[in-house]
Amino acid sequence: MQLTTHTDYSLRLLIYLAVRDEDMPATVQAAADRYGISANHMAKVAQTLVQYGYIHSQRGRGGGLRLATPASQINIGAVVRRTENLRLLECFGPNSTCPIDPACSLKKILGRAQAAFLEELDGYSLEALVTNDDELRGLLARAS
Template identity: 45%
Template sequence: MRLTSFTDFGLRALILLADREGETLSASEIADHFGVSRHHMAKVLQELAAAGYLVGIRGAQGGVRLARDPRDIRIGEVVRTLDNQPLVECFSAEGSACKLLPRCRLKAMLARAQQGFMRELDRFTLSDCLEQSAALPALDLSD
């Protein structure tokens, strides 16, 4: 699985805001912190606010802050909200032009893998991204 930069920026922004609990940060401050486009970060933050993860504060000291407790924000939920791109062409809402259908079983295999990936992300909250004591199982990254 590969997440879009939009989702990556969204997750990073949420983690930063969770780390700075109660603070209001502007899109520019968040973008500058990560060295990314301010315009792109503003779009990400708008999407997160529309989904109820952030509260927007207007005015000179405006910006965004978390709308929910970090322990109540599941990583899988955020990824589903931000990363709505089909995994492969045959997952597209418009249908597939794949010449291998209906005999190809790859789509079902990929769908199961994607569901497993999301189930694993659902195990973790935004708070888990910050807690050093959060014990994660060891991974074999030799592949």
């Protein structure tokens, strides 16, 4: 399974915010610069994460981005479910036009595989992804 760029950037932004040890909130531009990606894409990702309550965004002087909840309470499986289109095939939607849909073993197998993938991600919090926060912080500092 390949995750979309939006989900990838969502996870990256959450990691970035989780490992920061600065008092001031992070900016979209700083996060984008650290990863070498478009600030426009990162702004869209930040908007999504604000919408789902994972981060807070404050405008104006002294504003920026912060985690809305502790990293230990941000479940990776939940983030992926919210940011990813989990419809692997056309038949995973409500309006399947495939004539073999009711008897398709492939659909059942892919559905179980996807469920196993998400179940594995459910076992991890953002905190688990940043246990090496000193190393991550160093790598992100060098990337700027």
